[in-house]
Amino acid sequence: MTPPPELDLAAARRLLDAQPFSRLLGARLTDFGDGGATLEIDIREDLHQQNGFLHGGVLAYAADNALTFAGGAVLGPAVLTGGFSVQYLRPATGRALRARAHVVHAGRRQAVTRCDLLTVAQDGTETLCAVAQGTVLPVAARTS
Amino acid sequence: MTPPPELDLAAARRLLDAQPFSRLLGARLTDFGDGGATLEIDIREDLHQQNGFLHGGVLAYAADNALTFAGGAVLGPAVLTGGFSVQYLRPATGRALRARAHVVHAGRRQAVTRCDLLTVAQDGTETLCAVAQGTVLPVAARTS
């Protein structure tokens, strides 16, 4: 098997920026490489649910995308997310959401990744608010 | 156990409309009750990923929220999502996304729900593009 095309932080940022939905949410990559990726989103009022907390759907987006980019750090840019599982721990509030994902194992057919979702307070304190686990699949020439 | 406060389609729509993130995505409830909920989102360019398909994060949001509203149809409005698992089947494209969730079982401690995520073409044809399964927890007076 030839090694996958490499993806570095700059290329991964261009890829994220090519996702209109990630631009809508204001997501940015703050770390990428060594089998991991960290995605951050500033918590804004229009990302809330009805009680003033960050909407679970934003956490789910961040888990999905951080897992996928972590997979891409190992498998190259031609990947897609097979699926994931997320468990919510507590209401999410603060200055920003930080999704830190790393690849647990990468085989030929799939990479398995874990993600911690943390909120960051004004003073920089992190609070774990959800955990996720998922799979990333290498993409061949065409999708099934 | 006293029955939970009832939630009908009109009240559920007000609840959805009180979620700024759901307004940002343009989500609407098209069906609610009998242990189920259907959420729809028009597919717009700013909900895409880099290849012109609907972003997986939008599918994950729709799964999360449809599961929660289905839980609310049984447990009343004071619920929160414990977590969920989603598997993606194929790239999502079309006119709209439809997330159809129903409660499989509701006990005292949690409700278990399943969700089908379908894209709707211009001619109304539905294509299954993801499946999800999750839990919804009744909320007491305060969160843990």
Added chain:
Amino acid sequence: MTPPPELDLAAARRLLDAQPFSRLLGARLTDFGDGGATLEIDIREDLHQQNGFLHGGVLAYAADNALTFAGGAVLGPAVLTGGFSVQYLRPATGRALRARAHVVHAGRRQAVTRCDLLTVAQDGTETLCAVAQGTVLPVAARTS
């Protein structure tokens, strides 16, 4: 892509019988084909947990194996389970456990399956006690 070697009920039963752990648990295939598989296990005392109910690990085994055989009904015998998610609904008790799985979608890289886990009472009544969802991967010549 050449079609996978076909697997019929008799061949699937030989495959199940070649699994020592399935023999230890007394699992049998009662239905196979058309993208689905049904696995049954008589509930015996040595499959219990501490309160006299069927152990959750037996339900998890049945979900895992029914999902895999359902995948095999579509992809052929050379498959492995990528993973799965299971939610327990109620304590499981009765004469037998029935795990009924079907393939929701089969693509080139993975099949996605759902499984209902039911207990069967002496009079044949079924009670849903857990639900699962998982992925099955086609195996190439060697494992990663």
Added chain:
Amino acid sequence: MTPPPELDLAAARRLLDAQPFSRLLGARLTDFGDGGATLEIDIREDLHQQNGFLHGGVLAYAADNALTFAGGAVLGPAVLTGGFSVQYLRPATGRALRARAHVVHAGRRQAVTRCDLLTVAQDGTETLCAVAQGTVLPVAARTS
């Protein structure tokens, strides 16, 4: 809330030994406390699948039970498993299976746990072969 009845290693071992299915599989607790639990099983021929590897159902049992005991280390003995997700990484072979679980967060309504499933070779080398994530629920006087 009064603190839950405490569960120490000796009491947890008696609880495991009261599970006929755990005795059938030869499971033992090798570590318990501080929000975690480690379960071990000697790999025997009758726990195999058809190719001589440990059956995925044994891994699923070990994930289920290690997660539950880890939850019990925090919530006390009156718990049940809400559900879990497991991803398989590679075929499992060796002298023993070790399932190491810890509680990520415990709230009033559920504890969220993660589990690493490792095989142990004759020389004691550990190989990660599956990862799991699940929820454990405190049980009130009666089940729903």
